[in-house]
């Protein structure tokens with residue numbers, strides 16, 4: 001059973017490292033997950049969880065993951081948008097947990113857009 | 125929606141959008157009836173608007189588009205032998221109750237409430253959520269106001285805090301599963 005004691009420890013630990021977090025800085029990368037009705041119905045909740053997990057596992061301190069309402073194209077949900085400073089926004093469609101992890105690995109870590117998963121790609 | 129936890133996530137997002145500062149989510153399972161109660165102190169709706177929200181097809185939609193979240197949830201309850209009601213007051217807030225016959229063939233499974241609550245807190249770390257789920261076996265609960273006290277300034281959307289929330293709720297949910 002997880003206890004309040006553990007939460008207190010997490011608090012202490014976080015206070016020690018909080019200055020290392022710089023997701024509001026200039027080099028901040030943003031991942032935005034569409035969480036409106038159609039997104040949730042299509043599986044956005046586990047996609048969001050996968051994004052959060054991947055970002056935290058890889059210690060990507062300058063990456064934030066946020067939720068938004070309707071991105072607009074219901075049949076292409078779950079949709080995530082990736083904002084890298086100095087680059088155009090990239091919209092990824094028909095996401096699942098594996099695809100989302102792949103986007104983080106290839107696009108955000110290796111700086112290579114996963115073209116086949118973007119909104120313009122054939123078959124998407 | 126595949127399960128009730130996803131419907132609840134969607135419905136509570138309305139409360140978040142209505143700029144509520146406190147949202148209460150109460151699930152009660154008495155063995156026969158499963159009820160979902162959601163109350164917020166957000167912007168509320170007037171009567172005419174509320175009528176359109178619950179029944180998007182009976183009235184002409186001229187001023188704005190309303191979505192399908194609320195009607196879908198209402199339908200889910202009614203198809204499972206349950207009832208649905210929603211009351212709202214502009215400037216005060218909104219309350220919604222849906223019930224389901226526990227053993228009805230069309231009652232969707234509950235799904236992962238720990239994931240739903242964690243997702244809500246991650247998306248709106250400054251909103252307070254009070255969650256309670258009672259079954260004949262016991263109770264699972266979480267109140268962000270209490271967590272905030274313990275965390276004393278550390279945000280609720282800190283990754284390790286979110287993991288703690290998800291894990292502890294998951295464990296509590298498992299204990300009261302019927």
Ligand SMILES: Nc1ncnc2c1ncn2[C@@H]1O[C@H](COP(=O)(O)OP(=O)(O)O)[C@@H](O)[C@H]1O
Pocket residue numbers: 036037134135138139142164166167168169177189190191192193194195217218
């Ligand atoms: N708790 C609430 N507080 C205030 N307004 C609400 C609430 N729930 C629903 N609404 C209003 O009803 C509308 C329809 O809700 P919904 O059926 O979930 O569709 P959507 O969220 O896609 O608009 C919302 O856009 C909002 O204006």
Ligand SMILES: [Mg+2]
Pocket residue numbers: 037134135137138191193194
């Ligand atoms: Mg909605």
